[in-house]
Amino acid sequence: MRIAIYAGSFDPMTRGHEDLMVRSLEFVDRLIVGVATNSSKQPLFSIDERVEMIRMAMGDQPRIAVKSFGGLLVDFARQEGAHLLIRGLRAVSDFEYEYQMALMNRHLSTKLETVFMVPSLDTTYISASLVREIARFGGDVTSLVHPVVASALRAKLPPK
Amino acid sequence: MRIAIYAGSFDPMTRGHEDLMVRSLEFVDRLIVGVATNSSKQPLFSIDERVEMIRMAMGDQPRIAVKSFGGLLVDFARQEGAHLLIRGLRAVSDFEYEYQMALMNRHLSTKLETVFMVPSLDTTYISASLVREIARFGGDVTSLVHPVVASALRAKLPPK
Amino acid sequence: MRIAIYAGSFDPMTRGHEDLMVRSLEFVDRLIVGVATNSSKQPLFSIDERVEMIRMAMGDQPRIAVKSFGGLLVDFARQEGAHLLIRGLRAVSDFEYEYQMALMNRHLSTKLETVFMVPSLDTTYISASLVREIARFGGDVTSLVHPVVASALRAKLPPK
Amino acid sequence: MRIAIYAGSFDPMTRGHEDLMVRSLEFVDRLIVGVATNSSKQPLFSIDERVEMIRMAMGDQPRIAVKSFGGLLVDFARQEGAHLLIRGLRAVSDFEYEYQMALMNRHLSTKLETVFMVPSLDTTYISASLVREIARFGGDVTSLVHPVVASALRAKLPPK
Amino acid sequence: MRIAIYAGSFDPMTRGHEDLMVRSLEFVDRLIVGVATNSSKQPLFSIDERVEMIRMAMGDQPRIAVKSFGGLLVDFARQEGAHLLIRGLRAVSDFEYEYQMALMNRHLSTKLETVFMVPSLDTTYISASLVREIARFGGDVTSLVHPVVASALRAKLPPK
Amino acid sequence: MRIAIYAGSFDPMTRGHEDLMVRSLEFVDRLIVGVATNSSKQPLFSIDERVEMIRMAMGDQPRIAVKSFGGLLVDFARQEGAHLLIRGLRAVSDFEYEYQMALMNRHLSTKLETVFMVPSLDTTYISASLVREIARFGGDVTSLVHPVVASALRAKLPPK
Numbered sequence: 001m002r003i004a005i006y007a008g009s010f011d012p013m014t015r016g017h018e019d020l021m022v023r024s025l026e027f028v029d030r031l032i033v034g035v036a037t038n039s040s041k042q043p044l045f046s047i048d049e050r051v052e053m054i055r056m057a058m059g060d061q062p063r064i065a066v067k068s069f070g071g072l073l074v075d076f077a078r079q080e081g082a083h084l085l086i087r088g089l090r091a092v093s094d095f096e097y098e099y100q101m102a103l104m105n106r107h108l109s110t111k112l113e114t115v116f117m118v119p120s121l122d123t124t125y126i127s128a129s130l131v132r133e134i135a136r137f138g139g140d141v142t143s144l145v146h147p148v149v150a151s152a153l154r155a156k157l158p159p160k
Numbered sequence: 161m162r163i164a165i166y167a168g169s170f171d172p173m174t175r176g177h178e179d180l181m182v183r184s185l186e187f188v189d190r191l192i193v194g195v196a197t198n199s200s201k202q203p204l205f206s207i208d209e210r211v212e213m214i215r216m217a218m219g220d221q222p223r224i225a226v227k228s229f230g231g232l233l234v235d236f237a238r239q240e241g242a243h244l245l246i247r248g249l250r251a252v253s254d255f256e257y258e259y260q261m262a263l264m265n266r267h268l269s270t271k272l273e274t275v276f277m278v279p280s281l282d283t284t285y286i287s288a289s290l291v292r293e294i295a296r297f298g299g300d301v302t303s304l305v306h307p308v309v310a311s312a313l314r315a316k317l318p319p320k
Numbered sequence: 321m322r323i324a325i326y327a328g329s330f331d332p333m334t335r336g337h338e339d340l341m342v343r344s345l346e347f348v349d350r351l352i353v354g355v356a357t358n359s360s361k362q363p364l365f366s367i368d369e370r371v372e373m374i375r376m377a378m379g380d381q382p383r384i385a386v387k388s389f390g391g392l393l394v395d396f397a398r399q400e401g402a403h404l405l406i407r408g409l410r411a412v413s414d415f416e417y418e419y420q421m422a423l424m425n426r427h428l429s430t431k432l433e434t435v436f437m438v439p440s441l442d443t444t445y446i447s448a449s450l451v452r453e454i455a456r457f458g459g460d461v462t463s464l465v466h467p468v469v470a471s472a473l474r475a476k477l478p479p480k
Numbered sequence: 481m482r483i484a485i486y487a488g489s490f491d492p493m494t495r496g497h498e499d500l501m502v503r504s505l506e507f508v509d510r511l512i513v514g515v516a517t518n519s520s521k522q523p524l525f526s527i528d529e530r531v532e533m534i535r536m537a538m539g540d541q542p543r544i545a546v547k548s549f550g551g552l553l554v555d556f557a558r559q560e561g562a563h564l565l566i567r568g569l570r571a572v573s574d575f576e577y578e579y580q581m582a583l584m585n586r587h588l589s590t591k592l593e594t595v596f597m598v599p600s601l602d603t604t605y606i607s608a609s610l611v612r613e614i615a616r617f618g619g620d621v622t623s624l625v626h627p628v629v630a631s632a633l634r635a636k637l638p639p640k
Numbered sequence: 641m642r643i644a645i646y647a648g649s650f651d652p653m654t655r656g657h658e659d660l661m662v663r664s665l666e667f668v669d670r671l672i673v674g675v676a677t678n679s680s681k682q683p684l685f686s687i688d689e690r691v692e693m694i695r696m697a698m699g700d701q702p703r704i705a706v707k708s709f710g711g712l713l714v715d716f717a718r719q720e721g722a723h724l725l726i727r728g729l730r731a732v733s734d735f736e737y738e739y740q741m742a743l744m745n746r747h748l749s750t751k752l753e754t755v756f757m758v759p760s761l762d763t764t765y766i767s768a769s770l771v772r773e774i775a776r777f778g779g780d781v782t783s784l785v786h787p788v789v790a791s792a793l794r795a796k797l798p799p800k
Numbered sequence: 801m802r803i804a805i806y807a808g809s810f811d812p813m814t815r816g817h818e819d820l821m822v823r824s825l826e827f828v829d830r831l832i833v834g835v836a837t838n839s840s841k842q843p844l845f846s847i848d849e850r851v852e853m854i855r856m857a858m859g860d861q862p863r864i865a866v867k868s869f870g871g872l873l874v875d876f877a878r879q880e881g882a883h884l885l886i887r888g889l890r891a892v893s894d895f896e897y898e899y900q901m902a903l904m905n906r907h908l909s910t911k912l913e914t915v916f917m918v919p920s921l922d923t924t925y926i927s928a929s930l931v932r933e934i935a936r937f938g939g940d941v942t943s944l945v946h947p948v949v950a951s952a953l954r955a956k957l958p959p960k
Binding site: 038070071072074075100103104107108 | 730764765766767770773774777778779780783
Binding site: 358390391392394395420423424427428 | 925937940
């Protein structure tokens with residue numbers, strides 16, 4: 001069974017993240033969405049909120065599991081029996097960082113392969129940080145995130 | 161069964177190409193190496209020579225098939241029953257062209273997903289055009305290509 | 321009156337080119353589409369065919385004029401009384417070349433300003449060279465170019 | 481009347497910012513310089529100081545207005561009746577972020593077009609953050625910023 | 641005598657840094673490693689610890705001196721009689737920032753030339769920030785840093 | 801004695817090339833300008849013309865020698881006793897190709913180090929191909945190339 005990991009901070013999950021999760025099911029048997037706890041930045045949503053939102057939004061996908069993790073990604077992958085890391089690529093600046101990480105992860109665990117995917121064109125310009133900024137100023141995020149996330153954003157950042 | 165296509169001109173196949181072929185077997189069941197005939201450039205090796213070299217070099221991999229193709233890659237994929245395209249990414253300039261192609265191929269055939277892989281670090285600087293140039297001037301290519309290819313290069317470009 | 325030039329080889333004009341022409345009318349009074357004759361490459365369509373296709377496709381835009389030009393772009397701009405060059409930016413590799421050209425054109429004619437625009441998202445992956453390649457192998461280009469261009473492509477590159 | 485917005489944090493305004501403001505007057509009737517209040521970073525100059533410095537430096541340009549704004553740029557543009565955003569492009573990394581923002585702003589307000597300009601060559605290497613760093617260590621900034629800004633920097637960061 | 645400066649925060653020095661130091665001795669007579677004190681970020685190692693580690697690791701290189709410095713790099717260079725800055729280039733994003741800095745430093749001191757070098761391939765993916773992160777989570781850094789640094793990391797970040 | 805090679809096709813030499821040659825003398829004892837004969841493209845100037853123009857233009861620099869070479873650059877360097885390659889970097893796209901070449905040349909000859917320099921800002925936008933194009937259409941190249949080259953261009957490409 002091919003198990004892959006799609007890791008990130010998902011603060012919050014966007015339509016771009018969802019798109020990649022579903023696409024990856026085309027060639028993996030099981031996808032583990034790994035929500036990273038150890039970000040140095042102060043997140044908008046707690047780790048539990050982020051895990052819960054993804055679970056609710058992706059609930060109809062039996063082959064997707066959502067878990068939080070701390071520590072190194074290579075250790076999480078080993079623990080989950082995953083040999084594949086899925087990453088999204090939208091821009092050159094993404095690419096450079098991702099390329100360095102792919103080489104470092106391969107150095108740390110030779111069994112771990114990274115594959116990159118291109119998100120759907122209409123999610124290209126969506127990032128979690130832009131979504132947070134738009135929500136903070138009362139902009140409309142309904143086409144950028146899942147309804148579950150849109151509700152959570154409204155509750156967390158009520159219009160003034 | 162997950163069938164993937166790894167297309168290129170392979171004029172000639174390098175250690176970087178080989179590396180990617182073997183890595184992709186980690187998550188595909190069958191890899192079809194598609195050698196493109198319709199390049200506008202005058203190749204060093206004929207289409208038959210290129211197909212034959214890859215077959216000889218990869219002969220111990222029963223899950224890899226080598227075929228030539230003309231026309232659009234999406235048509236070749238459809239014909240072979242493949243839903244996945246494998247591409248190597250080494251540099252930002254690779255990325256931009258590959259990104260455009262991935263979006264165009266998805267436009268032409270929504271069923272066709274492109275995944276990108278990072279070649280082994282020690283093949284990063286190898287390209288078929290550099291290999292041809294080095295061989296042409298009598299440089300040593302033995303660590304850059306398979307022995308089968310090195311022999312073919314010596315036969316095609318004898319030292320003056 | 322603000323006159324701008326949008327120059328290129330338009331071999332053939334794509335939906336991306338059209339999109340930029342119409343968008344530029346938002347801030348220029350008159351747009352001169354300059355079809356370059358002096359390309360070193362052998363074009364698919366003659367200069368007259370290219371000019372004619374753009375005229376037919378953009379016929380309902382009275383503020384757009386289509387002209388062919390040889391020689392330096394700065395000379396063409398001077399002759400047309402234009403102080404603005406319009407360019408499309410899709411990718412980093414576009415940007416670098418365009419940036420060098422903008423600086424050189426400013427050096428050659430200090431009165432000439434270059435402004436860059438972002439094409440519509442759904443035309444991002446369209447280029448004239450990809451359109452030619454798809455048409456050549458009998459692929460469907462109807463959503464990539466204007467009907468006038470699609471007909472011309474079918475006439476020029478009949479299915480075998 | 482064509483109204484455009486040139487937004488930023490201008491902490492402080494550099495010669496590169498000035499250059500772009502003046503250049504943009506070539507094709508816009510009125511330029512509104514929007515000084516953003518909602519930056520998360522602690523600025524060196526207060527919002528009022530930044531607005532005042534630009535007003536003093538650009539005082540001889542009757543078609544330039546300087547205003548502070550909070551919230552989303554698209555809302556500020558709507559309120560000011562502007563349909564054009566002016567942005568400077570110096571480097572590939574600028575380009576990627578700006579490209580994403582241009583697409584997002586178009587998504588949020590289809591009437592809002594972004595145009596990019598290339599600053600004068602001799603301002604290419606100037607950024608507000610480098611200016612602050614040089615001033616902080618007593619370096620000479622007189623050729624990097626307007627005399628009004630140079631005085632303000634000396635007052636804010638006196639030599640130790 | 642050709643004196644060059646290789647400046648950075650070295651928090652901590654990696655195998656990539658070491659590689660560049662040794663390579664530069666090929667064309668400089670004396671290399672001054674300048675450890676920057678004025679970083680805004682909270683470093684893992686104190687300035688004295690960083691200087692000391694580099695001195696211990698590079699102790700067998702009589703032509704390398706290690707010094708801390710505050711203030712502008714151009715002032716440090718002037719004070720040390722250096723006319724050359726050595727920088728490592730690994731990625732496009734490195735390049736853009738470095739390019740801007742090289743132009744700014746030349747503006748601040750016309751006598752100061754910047755030369756860029758390519759680190760050894762097997763250190764390409766190593767960065768000080770990745771080393772800190774791996775050490776923090778108990779990963780193995782022995783092939784990424786000098787034994788002196790590896791010991792210091794174990795002492796500073798003991799396994800939990 | 802530190803001998804370096806600055807190789808290229810120099811068809812023709814531009815002010816950017818000159819700038820780099822002079823700058824490199826700051827840290828090399830002797831610079832050998834290597835004019836490549838084996839370009840596949842049809843040059844505007846013959847190899848002898850190109851060598852002669854550089855010799856005339858750089859005649860007052862006793863530490864610069866100009867030679868033509870065929871074959872691999874690493875072989876030319878070995879033959880000249882050079883351990884350093886000098887390359888100019890202007891843009892990200894330059895960087896990627898140069899980076900690959902630097903790694904390949906180090907693979908072919910471990911003794912050969914590549915160092916990159918940044919040309920003077922006012923030569924950033926000059927390339928030999930743009931110079932040829934401007935001269936071909938009767939544009940003014942006097943500030944882009946040495947007077948010796950400007951004369952040669954006028955003789956080779958007389959105004960029609």
